Amino acid sequence: MSAREQILGRLRQRKAAVPASEQPDFSVLTRRQWSAGERLDLFRQQIESVHGEVMRVPREDWLTPLVGWLQQREISTLLAPRQHEVGQTLRAGWTAATGNKGPELRAYDRPIEAWKPELFSEVDAALTSTLGGIAETGSLVLWPDADQPRLMSLVPPIHIAVLDADRIYSNWLELLREQDWAAGMPANALLISGPSKTADIEQTLAYGVHGPAELLVLVRQ
Amino acid sequence: MTAEPTFHTRARASLADPQIRANFRNAMDGLMGKRTAAFEGWELEELRTLGAAVRQRALSQLPDLLEQLEANCERNGIRVHWARDGEEACKVITELCQQHQARHVIKGKSMVSEEMELNHHLAGAGIEALESDLGEYIVQLAEETPSHIIMPAIHKNTGEISDLMHAKTGTEPRRDVPYLTSAARQQLRTKFMQADVGISGVNFAVAATGTLCLVENEGNGRLTTTVPPVHIAVTGIEKVVGGLEDVAPLLALLTRSATGQHITTYFNMISGPRPEGHLDGPREVHLVLVDNGRSEIWQDDELLETLRCIRCGACMNHCPVYTRVGGHAYGTTYPGPIGKILMPHLQGLAQTQDLPSASSLCGACGEVCPVKIPIPQLLVRLRREAVDGDKLNPSVVRGHGVKRRRLEALVWRLWAWGHARPALYRFGLALAQRLRFLQPRRLGAWTRHRTAPVLASDSLHARMARRDGGSS
Ligand code: SF4
Numbered sequence A: 001m002s003a004r005e006q007i008l009g010r011l012r013q014r015k016a017a018v019p020a021s022e023q024p025d026f027s028v029l030t031r032r033q034w035s036a037g038e039r040l041d042l043f044r045q046q047i048e049s050v051h052g053e054v055m056r057v058p059r060e061d062w063l064t065p066l067v068g069w070l071q072q073r074e075i076s077t078l079l080a081p082r083q084h085e086v087g088q089t090l091r092a093g094w095t096a097a098t099g100n101k102g103p104e105l106r107a108y109d110r111p112i113e114a115w116k117p118e119l120f121s122e123v124d125a126a127l128t129s130t131l132g133g134i135a136e137t138g139s140l141v142l143w144p145d146a147d148q149p150r151l152m153s154l155v156p157p158i159h160i161a162v163l164d165a166d167r168i169y170s171n172w173l174e175l176l177r178e179q180d181w182a183a184g185m186p187a188n189a190l191l192i193s194g195p196s197k198t199a200d201i202e203q204t205l206a207y208g209v210h211g212p213a214e215l216l217v218l219v220r221q
Numbered sequence B: 001m002t003a004e005p006t007f008h009t010r011a012r013a014s015l016a017d018p019q020i021r022a023n024f025r026n027a028m029d030g031l032m033g034k035r036t037a038a039f040e041g042w043e044l045e046e047l048r049t050l051g052a053a054v055r056q057r058a059l060s061q062l063p064d065l066l067e068q069l070e071a072n073c074e075r076n077g078i079r080v081h082w083a084r085d086g087e088e089a090c091k092v093i094t095e096l097c098q099q100h101q102a103r104h105v106i107k108g109k110s111m112v113s114e115e116m117e118l119n120h121h122l123a124g125a126g127i128e129a130l131e132s133d134l135g136e137y138i139v140q141l142a143e144e145t146p147s148h149i150i151m152p153a154i155h156k157n158t159g160e161i162s163d164l165m166h167a168k169t170g171t172e173p174r175r176d177v178p179y180l181t182s183a184a185r186q187q188l189r190t191k192f193m194q195a196d197v198g199i200s201g202v203n204f205a206v207a208a209t210g211t212l213c214l215v216e217n218e219g220n221g222r223l224t225t226t227v228p229p230v231h232i233a234v235t236g237i238e239k240v241v242g243g244l245e246d247v248a249p250l251l252a253l254l255t256r257s258a259t260g261q262h263i264t265t266y267f268n269m270i271s272g273p274r275p276e277g278h279l280d281g282p283r284e285v286h287l288v289l290v291d292n293g294r295s296e297i298w299q300d301d302e303l304l305e306t307l308r309c310i311r312c313g314a315c316m317n318h319c320p321v322y323t324r325v326g327g328h329a330y331g332t333t334y335p336g337p338i339g340k341i342l343m344p345h346l347q348g349l350a351q352t353q354d355l356p357s358a359s360s361l362c363g364a365c366g367e368v369c370p371v372k373i374p375i376p377q378l379l380v381r382l383r384r385e386a387v388d389g390d391k392l393n394p395s396v397v398r399g400h401g402v403k404r405r406r407l408e409a410l411v412w413r414l415w416a417w418g419h420a421r422p423a424l425y426r427f428g429l430a431l432a433q434r435l436r437f438l439q440p441r442r443l444g445a446w447t448r449h450r451t452a453p454v455l456a457s458d459s460l461h462a463r464m465a466r467r468d469g470g471s472s
Helices: A003-012 A036-049 A063-072 A085-098 A116-122 A172-178 B007-015 B018-038 B044-060 B062-076 B086-099 B111-115 B118-124 B134-141 B158-169 B177-194 B220-226 B244-259 B303-308 B320-325 B336-347 B364-368 B375-386 B406-419 B422-434 B444-448 B460-471
Strands: A053-057 A077-079 A104-106 A125-129 A132-134 A139-142 A158-164 A188-192 A214-220 B078-083 B104-107 B128-131 B197-200 B204-206 B211-216 B230-236 B266-270 B284-290
Touching: A003 B062, A003 B078, A036 A053, A036 A214, A053 A063, A063 A085, A063 A214, A085 A104, A085 A125, A116 B177, A132 A158, A132 A172, A139 A158, A172 B244, B007 B018, B007 B320, B018 B244, B018 B320, B044 B062, B044 B244, B044 B303, B062 B078, B062 B284, B078 B086, B086 B118, B086 B197, B086 B230, B086 B284, B104 B177, B104 B220, B111 B118, B111 B230, B118 B128, B128 B134, B134 B158, B134 B177, B158 B177, B177 B220, B197 B220, B204 B244, B211 B220, B211 B244, B220 B230, B220 B266, B303 B336, B303 B375, B320 B336, B336 B364, B336 B375, B364 B375, B406 B422
Parallel strands: A053 A214, A077 A104, A077 A125, A125 A158, A158 A214, B078 B284, B104 B128, B104 B197, B197 B230, B230 B284
Antiparallel strands: A132 A139, A139 A188, A188 B266, B204 B211, B211 B266
């Protein structure tokens, strides 16, 4: 008999049904609601409490403050999407905004196998879009795809995420219900809440252990 | 031949080690405080009730959910494998590695893989398995086992880790946490790039969507499940839940209970390998569902509650025994309260007979458990099983009755017999009261730090009768 048959067989053999629980009541989660202003404040507070940075930027011109931030840090290469609206806006206005003073724009345009060492050691920062934010936990929602692959938000030392203020939900449950995640999940979905960190050495926090050491969230308003 | 160290000998050794005591005391005090702070403003009791209900509901539908999980994973392109025990799971994984001519495996944190000693098996097949979670990496360098399920290297302080990394990897001997962390990052980055296979655990497996959820802070879990061409996820069969919504309360409870975080840095949901046209992610994803005793636990209504566990570690952080003796004293994969109620099933009571009694039954574990597992009650149940102490409900746990002693059983039988006969009971009582000066002053370990209880000259019954008589 195969392992599968044997395990399922043993489970199916149970004499009486497992005592079911009381009907789960999710209101303890759903009643935690905040107004739009509170959501933004809470989101910011949460992200900052875990060493992330939030920058509020105007929707029409978010490139100027971004470029200022990058140039001040002397970032020399930035990885950005090509298809997504944030990538297109960024690429269209890049020369004007940077005055050709860098950083150099790169694209994730080959399979990882073709440029692993480069991605791992030559890219300083990567910018991605997000599907929304979560106020309660200070989380960003990402569904990586061909234009914005999984490793963009993980391998470069700095991750910059673009978030629209009107897409900040109170909590994850509300977000996954409204965006109807149950209808179909992508191969990879992520909640990102701050830069990579560890407390494995004597409970002392250290950032950037495997992923980015810095997370900048551009909140477009 | 020297005798296997027991819980008692190991506990005595840890108690005598001031370094271990200090390391655990500091860490656990910190974790308890952070947990309390993280639940501020929450209706914690309601949330725990929801967490327990969601887990219990999933367990009540276990076989159906497993089949649904399998079907949906396969539909998403995740290959599903089943394993009756750790041995079989190791075999499945080793074979998968061999099919891909894998020499180097990188691992994310997985307690199930510890439970089945996967690294050891892989090494036997000539495959190097490297732990990438910083705590696990340190423990592996030290050739030890984790002493906490969330914080594997909590038994070591910065100085010890600095010395260890200096000796094993050539880092500078600096007691500087950011330096040590970035040194480990450098060492592991190359390993991630070289790895042929990534192996991870699973925190929640969602049946309705065929999704594997991983909770982590470091990003090593994401690297493990994204960079190598093959990802193998391994999990116990009890980790399945119905839908994504069920994950919401469990995630809210897990990270706050474990480390007092509102959420971890990464919550990684994997529902398939790299899709056509995508540029990264593994080409193959496998899920190994391990039983290893779980379907046995599941047969008993009371013991089954053990399987609600979401491995947050709060029970050990709050356990007065764990805090003092540390994780290694237990000598088991899962230490602390959860270990005491789980390990007897995985290894049999014969091997784990000291565990259910290594508790004062203070109840702290049951009070903090986010899914309301009645741990103290289960400890009492296992103590009873160890002596076959319940005639009406025959014992079921493997190795039950291992602690049953003929003399002890006889004493209790006599006791019961005497108490069922009023005349005899009164006679015995009177006799004992007369002869109470003969009572021993020393009662083994009990009286080493306490005075022996002395029988009263009068019974409570007699006193109450006198009082009632006087007041009427
Ligand atoms: S038994 Fe409860 S408290 Fe202990 S690890 Fe499991 S879920 Fe956490």
